[in-house]
Amino acid sequence: MKGFSARLLIPVISLAILLCAVFYLQPRTMSYLGLNLLFNLAVPIALATIAQMIIMSVNDLDLSIGTFVSFAACVTAAFMPETPLLAIAILLAAIAAYAVLGFVITLQSLPSIVVTLGMSFVWGGLAVLILPSPGGQAPDWLRSIMTVKPPLMPMAIVASIIIALVSHFIIMRTTFGVAIRGAGGNGRSLVRAGWSLLKIKAAAYALAAFFAILSGMALVGLTTAADANIALRYTLLSIAGVILGGGEFVGGRVSPIGAVVGALTLTLAASFLSFLHISPDWQIGAQGAILIVVLGLRLIFNFGKRKGSAS
Amino acid sequence: MNFKTVIMASVAMLCAAAPLSAQADTSSKKIALSNNYAGNSWRQAMLTSWDKVASEAVKSGVVAAGDAFTTAENQATEQAAQIQNMILQGYDAIVVNAASPTALNGAVKEACDAGITVVSFDGIVTEPCAWRIAVDFKEMGRSQVEYLSGRFPDGGNLLEVRGLAGVFVDDEISAGIHAGVEQFPQFKIVGSVHGDWAQDVAQRAVAGVLPSLPEVVGVVTQGGDGYGAAQAFAAANRPTPVIVMGNREDELQWWKEQKDANGYETMSVSIAPGVSTLAFWVAQQVLDGQDVPKDLTVPFLSISQDTLEESLKSTQKGGVANVEYALEDAKAVISGAK
Known part of the structure; x- marks a missing residue:
C-alpha cells in the first residue's frame, strides 16, 4: 500500500500544480462547463492509456494503439447507428485478433514493437476501407452518454474516476490482474506456479483491445464522426501517459489510477501551453519539457527513497 | 508614459472618427484562428495574411483581438482540444481551417452551443451550425x-x-x-x-x-x-x-x-492563401449581426497575360501569388451567395 501511494504521489501533485496554473491563467475554466471542456477529450486518451498500460504490464509495447483506436472509431461511426450487430461483430473479431497477436508474440518470443508496428498498417488500412472519406455518425445513445450532464461533477471528471476505479479493480485486485502483472514481473515463476503464460498474455492483449475499443467509441461520441486518422497521436500519448502516471516499461510495475492521472496531465499540459499563448513552433518542445520535468521529479524522488531505505 | 497615453488616446479618437466606426458593434469582439498545419509555403502565406489583416483590424478598433493558433501536429483530436480551449478563452468567433471535415464536429457544436460564431474555410467542417467558405x-x-x-x-x-x-x-x-x-x-x-x-x-x-x-x-x-x-x-x-x-x-x-x-x-x-482574411471578415460580418448564408464560395485568384507582371512582383520567391481580402470583398462574396 505504501509503494502504491508513493508511485501515485508525483503524478497527482503534477496534475494539481498544472490545474492551479490553468485556473490562474483562465479563471473561466473553474466551472462545471469549463472543467468539462478542459477534460472531455482526455476521456478517450485515458482509455487508450489504460489499454497501453495493460500491454506494458506484460513487458510489451503496443505501437498500434493509435491506429487501432482510429479503426474502432471508424467501425463505430460507420456501422453502429444502422447495423449495431455488424459493428459489435467486427469489434469482437478485433478483440479476438488482439488475443491471437498476444498468443503469437508469446509463442514465438517475437518483439511486440515490431509486430504491433506492422499491425498498425493493417488497422490503418482497414480503417480507410471502412471509412474511405471522413464521415459516419455517432449513434444517439453514445452521443448522449458522452454529453450527459451529471449533477455536481461534469461528465469528463466522473468518467475519469470510473475508468480509474474499474481498471484499478481489474488490474490490482483480481487474480487475473495479479497474473498479468506477474507475467511482466517474473513470467518464469508464474509458469512454475502452474499458470499458462500464453493464455495470460493472450487475455491481457484482449483486455487491452477492449479498452482501446472503448476509447474509439468515446472519441466518436465526442466528435460525432470519425476519420481514419482521427487518433494517430494516441500511440505516443498513451505511452507517455503510462510513464507519467508512475508506470515502468518493464517488470509489471504499473498503476491504473496513475495512468488516468497521466492522461489528464498530458491533456492539461496542452491547454496550459495554449492559454500561455506559446507559439506553436515551441509547443511540442514545451510539452516535452513538462514531461521531462515530471519524470525528473520522479527520478529524484526514487533516488531519495532508495538512499533512505539503504541507510 | 503620460505622453504615450495621450498619443494612444488621440489615435483611438482618430480611429473612432474614421468611417470604419460604422462597424463599431464588433469593436469588443474577439476572433481566433484555429489552424491545423503550417508546414508549407501556402499555409505560411495564409498565416502571414491573417496576421496582417487581423492586426490592422485590431489597431483600427474593428475587433478587439484576432489571434492565430496553429496545432503543433496536424491532428484532428489536437485541434478539437484547441477549439475547446478557445471557447474557454472567451472568443466570440472562431475561424477554422480544419484537419478533418467531420472529426471536429463535436468541438464545433460545443462552440456553437456556447454562442460562438464558427467560420470554416479551405478545410471546412460539416457541422451545420458552422459557416463554410468552400473552394469550388x-x-x-x-x-x-x-x-x-x-x-x-x-x-x-x-x-x-x-x-x-x-x-x-x-x-x-x-x-x-x-x-x-x-x-x-x-x-x-x-x-x-x-x-x-x-x-x-x-x-x-x-x-x-x-x-x-x-x-x-x-x-x-x-x-x-x-x-x-x-x-x-x-x-x-x-x-x-x-x-x-x-x-x-x-x-x-x-x-x-x-x-x-x-x-x-x-x-x-x-486559391489565394489570403482566403483566411476573407474568413476573418465573414466572421466579423456575422458578429456584426449581418445575415450571412452558411455556404459561401471562395473566389479564384486568376492571373492573365495582362496581370502577370503585377502578380509576379508581389509574389515572394518560392511562394504563391496572394491577395488579402478587404471587408468589401467579403460583402461581395456574401451578397453573391444570397
Whole structure:
C-alpha cells in the first residue's frame, strides 16, 4: 500500500500544480462547463492509456494503439447507428485478433514493437476501407452518454474516476490482474506456479483491445464522426501517459489510477501551453519539457527513497 | 508614459472618427484562428495574411483581438482540444481551417452551443451550425478547359497533370476538367499523370509519358506542377503547348521569361492563401449581426497575360501569388451567395 501511494504521489501533485496554473491563467475554466471542456477529450486518451498500460504490464509495447483506436472509431461511426450487430461483430473479431497477436508474440518470443508496428498498417488500412472519406455518425445513445450532464461533477471528471476505479479493480485486485502483472514481473515463476503464460498474455492483449475499443467509441461520441486518422497521436500519448502516471516499461510495475492521472496531465499540459499563448513552433518542445520535468521529479524522488531505505 | 497615453488616446479618437466606426458593434469582439498545419509555403502565406489583416483590424478598433493558433501536429483530436480551449478563452468567433471535415464536429457544436460564431474555410467542417467558405475545385478544373477552348476553337489533344492520388482535392479538380472536356468535346485528354503538386514529380511523370503521346495543344494542371511540365516538354525537344499554371512563383517566373522571349500566352489559377482574411471578415460580418448564408464560395485568384507582371512582383520567391481580402470583398462574396 505504501509503494502504491508513493508511485501515485508525483503524478497527482503534477496534475494539481498544472490545474492551479490553468485556473490562474483562465479563471473561466473553474466551472462545471469549463472543467468539462478542459477534460472531455482526455476521456478517450485515458482509455487508450489504460489499454497501453495493460500491454506494458506484460513487458510489451503496443505501437498500434493509435491506429487501432482510429479503426474502432471508424467501425463505430460507420456501422453502429444502422447495423449495431455488424459493428459489435467486427469489434469482437478485433478483440479476438488482439488475443491471437498476444498468443503469437508469446509463442514465438517475437518483439511486440515490431509486430504491433506492422499491425498498425493493417488497422490503418482497414480503417480507410471502412471509412474511405471522413464521415459516419455517432449513434444517439453514445452521443448522449458522452454529453450527459451529471449533477455536481461534469461528465469528463466522473468518467475519469470510473475508468480509474474499474481498471484499478481489474488490474490490482483480481487474480487475473495479479497474473498479468506477474507475467511482466517474473513470467518464469508464474509458469512454475502452474499458470499458462500464453493464455495470460493472450487475455491481457484482449483486455487491452477492449479498452482501446472503448476509447474509439468515446472519441466518436465526442466528435460525432470519425476519420481514419482521427487518433494517430494516441500511440505516443498513451505511452507517455503510462510513464507519467508512475508506470515502468518493464517488470509489471504499473498503476491504473496513475495512468488516468497521466492522461489528464498530458491533456492539461496542452491547454496550459495554449492559454500561455506559446507559439506553436515551441509547443511540442514545451510539452516535452513538462514531461521531462515530471519524470525528473520522479527520478529524484526514487533516488531519495532508495538512499533512505539503504541507510 | 503620460505622453504615450495621450498619443494612444488621440489615435483611438482618430480611429473612432474614421468611417470604419460604422462597424463599431464588433469593436469588443474577439476572433481566433484555429489552424491545423503550417508546414508549407501556402499555409505560411495564409498565416502571414491573417496576421496582417487581423492586426490592422485590431489597431483600427474593428475587433478587439484576432489571434492565430496553429496545432503543433496536424491532428484532428489536437485541434478539437484547441477549439475547446478557445471557447474557454472567451472568443466570440472562431475561424477554422480544419484537419478533418467531420472529426471536429463535436468541438464545433460545443462552440456553437456556447454562442460562438464558427467560420470554416479551405478545410471546412460539416457541422451545420458552422459557416463554410468552400473552394469550388470542380469549377477550377472546368475553367481551364474553357480558357483553352477560347485559345483553340478547333480543339485538340490535352495532357492532364493530376495531384496526389486518393486526395479529395485531386478527385474534384480532375472531375471538373473532365466535365469541361464534355462541355467542349473538341478536346480529348490523351494522357493523365500524377504530379503530386510538386514540380520535380510532375517533370518526371510528364517526361515518362511524353514519348507515347501525339501532338498536345494544352496541359491542364492542378497547381505546383506547370513549371515541371514545361521543363519536361523542353527536355524532349517538343513544342511547348499552352500549360495552365497554378500561381506558384517559379511558374509565373517561367511564364514571364517565355512571354518576353516569344510572346507565350497562358493563364494561371489557384486559391489565394489570403482566403483566411476573407474568413476573418465573414466572421466579423456575422458578429456584426449581418445575415450571412452558411455556404459561401471562395473566389479564384486568376492571373492573365495582362496581370502577370503585377502578380509576379508581389509574389515572394518560392511562394504563391496572394491577395488579402478587404471587408468589401467579403460583402461581395456574401451578397453573391444570397
